[in-house]
Amino acid sequence: MEHIKYAVELDSEDDASAGFEDISFVHNALPELRYDEVDCSCIFMGKKLHAPLMINAITGGHAGVAEINRGLARVAAETGIAMAVGSQRAALDDPDVRSTFAVAREENPKGLLLANLNALCTPEEANQAIEMIGADGIQLHLNAGQELVMREGETNFKGIGKNIEHLIKNLPVPVLVKEVGFGMSREVVTALFEAGVRYIDVSGRGGTNFAAIEGRRGGVAGMHLKKWGIPTAISLLEATSAGLPINIVASGGLRSSLDMALALAAGASLTAIAGPFLKVLVEKGEDRLISLVGELIAGLKQLMLLTGAANVQALMGKPIIITGYTAEWLQRRGIDVNLYACRQI
Numbered sequence: 311m312e313h314i315k316y317a318v319e320l321d322s323e324d325d326a327s328a329g330f331e332d333i334s335f336v337h338n339a340l341p342e343l344r345y346d347e348v349d350c351s352c353i354f355m356g357k358k359l360h361a362p363l364m365i366n367a368i369t370g371g372h373a374g375v376a377e378i379n380r381g382l383a384r385v386a387a388e389t390g391i392a393m394a395v396g397s398q399r400a401a402l403d404d405p406d407v408r409s410t411f412a413v414a415r416e417e418n419p420k421g422l423l424l425a426n427l428n429a430l431c432t433p434e435e436a437n438q439a440i441e442m443i444g445a446d447g448i449q450l451h452l453n454a455g456q457e458l459v460m461r462e463g464e465t466n467f468k469g470i471g472k473n474i475e476h477l478i479k480n481l482p483v484p485v486l487v488k489e490v491g492f493g494m495s496r497e498v499v500t501a502l503f504e505a506g507v508r509y510i511d512v513s514g515r516g517g518t519n520f521a522a523i524e525g526r527r528g529g530v531a532g533m534h535l536k537k538w539g540i541p542t543a544i545s546l547l548e549a550t551s552a553g554l555p556i557n558i559v560a561s562g563g564l565r566s567s568l569d570m571a572l573a574l575a576a577g578a579s580l581t582a583i584a585g586p587f588l589k590v591l592v593e594k595g596e597d598r599l600i601s602l603v604g605e606l607i608a609g610l611k612q613l614m615l616l617t618g619a620a621n622v623q624a625l626m627g628k629p630i631i632i633t634g635y636t637a638e639w640l641q642r643r644g645i646d647v648n649l650y651a652c653r654q655i
């Protein structure tokens with residue numbers, strides 16, 4: 311409940327940049343496409359989505375948030391996008407709150423729905439979480455930055471890689487490993503790939519700021535981590551530059567159709583948003599959130615047309631120009647930013 315309260319209250323003071331202002335498309339004045347034939351649908355974890363967008367993990371586990379999951383699930387069903395529930399740990403400890411997660415499947419029987427637990431869980435716990443919501447896949451979150459500053463946080467992060475490897479071998483659905491707003495480096499993405507992971511959400515810096523949230527909850531001086539982490543645009547390019555056969559999700563501070571389109575061109579197969587969707591649902595209601603998702607998707611289709619991309623696959627191959635801090639970071643890390651600029655229009 312406190313996470314919901316403070317996430318909704320976060321203001322621009324708590325924002326760091328996600329870095330998308332450093333990336334640009336090359337406008338195509340001669341697109342030779344019709345808007346209504348631009349196809350932004352995609353397949354993710356074997357299910358077709360109306361657009362490459364997900365309502366990322368937010369909540370569940372308290373009677374007071376069941377209506378939030380109900381609303382988010384209805385929006386996902388209505389708009390044809392994916393959804394993940396928040397950490398199901400509370401429901402493993404207290405069966406009375408299982409319904410606050412299960413409601414997400416009740417409201418969206420056919421949609422792509424992901425379970426969520428900490429990456430240190432056991433296969434039995436993960437299986438319970440999957441069964442609880444009839445999940446198509448499970449998100450395992452990595453959140454050392456949050457745990458360290460959380461009053462009741464975990465401080466032992468040893469053995470997570472091996473545990474993930476063990477979980478992948480013993481779970482019936484695809485496993486997606488995600489951060490919660492601090493991002494992932496190319497080395498971490500490569501290590502996860504070697505552990506068998508094929509779905510990664512970099513969830514970088516620049517959006518919902520858990521150091522700020524835990525700071526407000528009276529955490530252990532979380533403020534020194536307020537600007538900690540890898541901005542999402544950089545994290546995404548670190549991840550995709552590894553050149554691995556892996557599905558990358560971009561999240562953390564994506565706030566517009568342009569951010570979504572740039573993330574897809576930078577190599578993401580799905581984009582995800584959490585904080586702003588929660589805020590709109592809580593403050594303005596389900597219909598407004600449905601409109602917002604519709605506006606984001608319509609904007610994405612317009613940008614696809616203006617880059618000459620008839621579908622998401624084509625958008626992923628369009629040139630992008632990377633400048634500023636993001637370019638400097640990537641160059642110093644040995645990543646060739648010109649490769650993205652030299653793609654065919």
Ligand SMILES: Cc1cc2nc3c(=O)[nH]c(=O)nc-3n(C[C@H](O)[C@H](O)[C@H](O)COP(=O)(O)O)c2cc1C
Pocket residue numbers: 313314317366367368369395396397426449450451488489490491513516517518561562563564582583584585586588
């Ligand atoms: C209120 C709130 C609760 C969250 N709880 C979880 C969680 O339980 N598990 C998780 O993996 N991520 C959780 N997240 C993180 C989001 O899934 C996402 O990675 C992060 O907020 C960055 O995206 P954003 O900037 O669009 O919010 C939560 C986010 C919010 C706003």
